[in-house]
Amino acid sequence: MALTREQMAQRVARELKDGYYVNLGIGIPTLVANYVPEGMDVMLQSENGLLGMGAFPTEAELDADMINAGKQTVTARRGAAIFDSAQSFAMIRGGHVDLTVLGAFEVDVQGNIASWMIPGKLVKGMGGAMDLVAGADNIIVVMTHASKDGESKLLPFCSLPLTGAGCIRKVLTDLAWLEIEDGAFVLKERAPGVSVEEIVAKTAGKLIVPEHVPEMQFA
Amino acid sequence: MSGLDKRVGSYEEALAGLTDDMTILSGGFGLCGIPENLIAEIRRRGTRGLTVVSNNCGVDGFGLGVLLEDRQIRKMIASYVGENALFEQQLLNGELEVELTPQGTLAERLRAGGAGIPAFFTATGYGTQVAEGKETRQIKGRHYILEEAITGDFAIVKGWKADHFGNVVYRHTAQNFNPIVATAGRITVVEVEEIVEPGELEPSQIHTPGIYVDRIIQGSFEKRIEKRTVRG
Numbered sequence: 246m247a248l249t250r251e252q253m254a255q256r257v258a259r260e261l262k263d264g265y266y267v268n269l270g271i272g273i274p275t276l277v278a279n280y281v282p283e284g285m286d287v288m289l290q291s292e293n294g295l296l297g298m299g300a301f302p303t304e305a306e307l308d309a310d311m312i313n314a315g316k317q318t319v320t321a322r323r324g325a326a327i328f329d330s331a332q333s334f335a336m337i338r339g340g341h342v343d344l345t346v347l348g349a350f351e352v353d354v355q356g357n358i359a360s361w362m363i364p365g366k367l368v369k370g371m372g373g374a375m376d377l378v379a380g381a382d383n384i385i386v387v388m389t390h391a392s393k394d395g396e397s398k399l400l401p402f403c404s405l406p407l408t409g410a411g412c413i414r415k416v417l418t419d420l421a422w423l424e425i426e427d428g429a430f431v432l433k434e435r436a437p438g439v440s441v442e443e444i445v446a447k448t449a450g451k452l453i454v455p456e457h458v459p460e461m462q463f464a
Numbered sequence: 465m466s467g468l469d470k471r472v473g474s475y476e477e478a479l480a481g482l483t484d485d486m487t488i489l490s491g492g493f494g495l496c497g498i499p500e501n502l503i504a505e506i507r508r509r510g511t512r513g514l515t516v517v518s519n520n521c522g523v524d525g526f527g528l529g530v531l532l533e534d535r536q537i538r539k540m541i542a543s544y545v546g547e548n549a550l551f552e553q554q555l556l557n558g559e560l561e562v563e564l565t566p567q568g569t570l571a572e573r574l575r576a577g578g579a580g581i582p583a584f585f586t587a588t589g590y591g592t593q594v595a596e597g598k599e600t601r602q603i604k605g606r607h608y609i610l611e612e613a614i615t616g617d618f619a620i621v622k623g624w625k626a627d628h629f630g631n632v633v634y635r636h637t638a639q640n641f642n643p644i645v646a647t648a649g650r651i652t653v654v655e656v657e658e659i660v661e662p663g664e665l666e667p668s669q670i671h672t673p674g675i676y677v678d679r680i681i682q683g684s685f686e687k688r689i690e691k692r693t694v695r696g
Contacts, residue, residue: 291637293637294493294637300695303695308636310637311636315691316690318689318693329644331574334567334568334571338587357591367552370544373543376566376567379588407592408592409591
């Protein structure tokens with residue numbers, strides 16, 4: 246069985262460490278905040294200028310001046326800091342964020358990522374995605390392994406305009422956990438009940454399959 | 465202190481000198497912390513051919529989106545322009561030019577503009593469309609592109625409180641691009657929720673020192689919420 250959105254978030258959350266500063270993109274990455282392990286404290290960075298993003302507000306707490314990078318109303322947690330956009334991207338570009346989790350349309354064996362533009366469709370802009378992938382050392386890309394038509398999104402070369410070149414090393418799909426090493430995807434873990442054969446069939450880029458590929462475990 | 469008293473009496477006065485084809489830098493992120501009354505005044509004046517630098521372009525009928533209705537904007541420099549049907553239509557018609565810039569690069573180009581730095585190297589966008597036509601350099605083994613600073617004829621800013629001297633503080637995440645654009649305008653106009661007596665703002669807590677600010681006006685704000693999300 247392919248992983249659910251919640252299981253994908255749970256798997257990413259296992260990469261968190263106590264004391265991490267983390268930037269979570271829109272969509273499944275946002276769900277990671279729900280699975281921070283007990284006893285661990287992480288600070289969420291929102292690139293509009295908030296370090297220490299808290300829960301969504303109650304009706305009583307709702308405040309138009311308090312939003313996240315997805316433009317949703319949020320709260321600030323205890324210990325939060327608020328600053329301007331240049332400061333926010335200094336943290337990102339300067340490599341101070343410990344982990345960045347974001348979605349993508351495609352990744353390739355060179356660590357290239359395409360996530361902001363589909364030619365022929367209207368371009369809305371890259372927002373902060375190019376800064377995030379250029380600035381972070383530790384990035385996890387979260388995406389479905391193949392399109393609805395079965396086309397692989399793990400490619401020899403990205404076909405869409407790039408968000409960043411050579412900056413991705415870790416990819417979680419609904420089928421597998423992979424790492425990019427020396428121009429190939431390396432299959433590290435597979436989703437429960439998903440065969441290595443299925444992953445091989447749905448990976449267009451060069452894939453290295455170790456002798457033993459453990460199955461992810463979920464409670 | 466008259467020379468240092470930045471207060472003006474009307475929005476008309478606040479944007480005196482704004483003419484066609486100028487460049488306007490606007491604070492705000494989405495609809496959060498946007499100078500909504502100054503934008504309304506630009507619309508009232510009917511100034512045209514504007515280049516507007518802002519992270520976003522408002523929504524249909526609110527924020528910078530209203531300047532699209534009368535085709536006042538010729539060029540937009542932004543990082544994300546979604547959520548705006550009129551914008552799409554004018555872009556596809558070729559009535560509007562857009563320069564998409566990564567958000568952090570946009571912030572830094574404005575910061576550099578205000579700080580007297582003409583250009584800087586950044587890794588952001590290297591190897592992508594953003595790098596096309598730009599000078600590149602390898603420094604200590606990593607590739608960078610040269611990005612030029614941005615300045616404007618006017619900066620329009622939304623603050624929370626300001627004193628007569630033009631010292632400004634912002635409220636929560638309504639800060640965003642506001643203090644940065646405030647440094648990069650030839651004429652910087654700040655509208656605030658409250659003008660306070662000199663001495664009321666703690667000097668060490670000032671976000672925008674008055675040296676950057678030319679005009680201050682107190683307004684009232686709708687503060688529209690773009691994505692209202694609450695927990696149960």
